[in-house]
Amino acid sequence: MTINDCCNHAEVRVDPARWPDVAAPRGGRLRALAAARLFATATRRLPVSIEYPRARRDRTRSGSPRSGEVLPRMIIRDPQALYQRIGSDGLIGFGEAFMAGDWTTDDLVGVLTPFAERVADLVPAPLQKLRSLVLPGHPDGERNTVANTRSNIARHYDLSNDLFGAFLDETLSYSSAYFGTDAAADTATWGDLADAQRAKIDRLLDQAEVGPGTRLLEIGTGWGELCLRAAERGARVRSLTLSSEQRDLARTRIAAAGYAEQVRVDLLDYRLVDGEYDAVVSVEMLEAVGREYWPEYFQTVQRVLAPGGKAAIQVITMPHDRMLASGSTYTWVHKYIFPGGQLPSIEALRDVVATETDLTMTDELAMGRHYARTLRLWRERFLAQSVTIGRLGFDAVFERMWTFYLAYSEAGFRSGYLDVYQLRLDKPATRGGPG
Missing domain, CATH: 3.40.50.150 (Vaccinia Virus protein VP39)
Structure with a gap:
């Protein structure tokens, strides 16, 4: 059974009272642009097919799919919302984008495993040092x-x-x-x-x-x-x-x-x-x-x-x-x-x-x-x-x-x-x- 069986890639209705940070993406235009560039650079090295609403790009580590290879599909339905969320909240925003239906997939583990394998270098080292300045910290409570x-x-x-x-x-x-x-x-x-x-x-x-x-x-x-x-x-x-x-x-x-x-x-x-x-x-x-x-x-x-x-x-x-x-x-x-x-x-x-x-x-x-x-x-x-x-x-x-x-x-x-x-x-x- 896949995530497709659960959600059918249909539009997700989000109750803003229950899910205030999922209901609408936050973050300004500049952060979204930076996140889009970072996301494109990071995913270019992953064995994942990134699919957009009007176009498709299949990529492996070398930039194109190997013969006969079937890649797990990350289907992006609202790129702007995804980039806004990543730009304002990093990987929290990446998860919230899935909750909101901004992206989906028919092989969730297949998509997430390459991210986990390369989590240490998805974000360039100089930017990792700025994490505490731009992303949320642990609540004291x-x-x-x-x-x-x-x-x-x-x-x-x-x-x-x-x-x-x-x-x-x-x-x-x-x-x-x-x-x-x-x-x-x-x-x-x-x-x-x-x-x-x-x-x-x-x-x-x-x-x-x-x-x-x-x-x-x-x-x-x-x-x-x-x-x-x-x-x-x-x-x-x-x-x-x-x-x-x-x-x-x-x-x-x-x-x-x-x-x-x-x-x-x-x-x-x-x-x-x-x-x-x-x-x-x-x-x-x-x-x-x-x-x-x-x-x-x-x-x-x-x-x-x-x-x-x-x-x-x-x-x-x-x-x-x-x-x-x-x-x-x-x-x-x-x-x-x-x-x-x-x-x-x-x-x-x-x-x-x-x-x-x-x-x-x-x-x-x-x-x-x-x-x-x-x-x-x-x-x-x-x-x-x-x-x-x-x-x-x-x-x-x-x-x-x-x-x-x-x-x-x-x-x-x-x-x-x-x-x-x-x-x-x-x-x-x-x-x-x-x-």
Whole structure:
């Protein structure tokens, strides 16, 4: 299923009250002209067909399509609006232009993957240095302080349990599955996804040595699947979330499975947790912490772990040089999907663990191809559930926004720009060290 099935390239009706920055492009003529020139230069090197309302240009890296090659099509319906948006808001404007229908495609991942592969040099280096002067910065209200974090989390995870249920598998797992091998990941179907999600959780629980009697702290509950599988092993679980929607459904699922006395789910910031635990597990929560709080996150893990305890953490990463270059950049994902988020590099995580804690990173598993397939399966399911999602009150702009987000993420993993790791951290059996 393609984006064409969802949107049919029809005109998108944008409610200006709900989507004020999507309803009409901003930016003046000079910025639009500069953006048009920059866009033409950048895309000329990409294996993408750029199609305009009255003309067509097929280009590859060498400037013309290779014999028999079928290029993904980026169909620009309103070039002026696209350039105005890019000129005023950069890549935020690029995403908003898709939401508004200024451009569309019948192969969204195919179009976005070349952009992801070359993201470091799409904009000339001298212009990248001017980014902070001409593009929007992070709103102060989205810093991940204790006071702000709950509202940041709620903007995504409290959208609707029914929305997430429409495209997630039966485990309601909203993180990368683990299909066992890269080859299996490349060919996995929807029928494989639930078991692959369970395999992901089981590997983390094994890494943290969770078994009968284990005192387990989970940082980031999701909808409770990890709690359930840990409880099945005989562990006693405390799980933390800042999403009231997730907490309520997780508690319902836990009670229905008969583990209400064994599992406790609290609406609590990880920094405020107390107690001592034999194991800590956290699945794709670190991305929401924010770079300035990474030391505090790992120091919290260290603080609550008993001597000799183990932690298992699953986290999305990006290249170290891009993390440094883009750390202060306010992105489309920040604005519309994950306010306050920041992806670390694996190098940054190794450094923080080594310099800010006495934990030792003893195992790393990279599984980016597994996330690419997970995202593809979610996106296909999301598009297939368009009618259901509409009945939940989400309009066409929202559907285009989420389709773009899922495809944008898949392209990141397919290009190798993004990766996802499972990490094991060990705490010394004797007390001591920093923290």
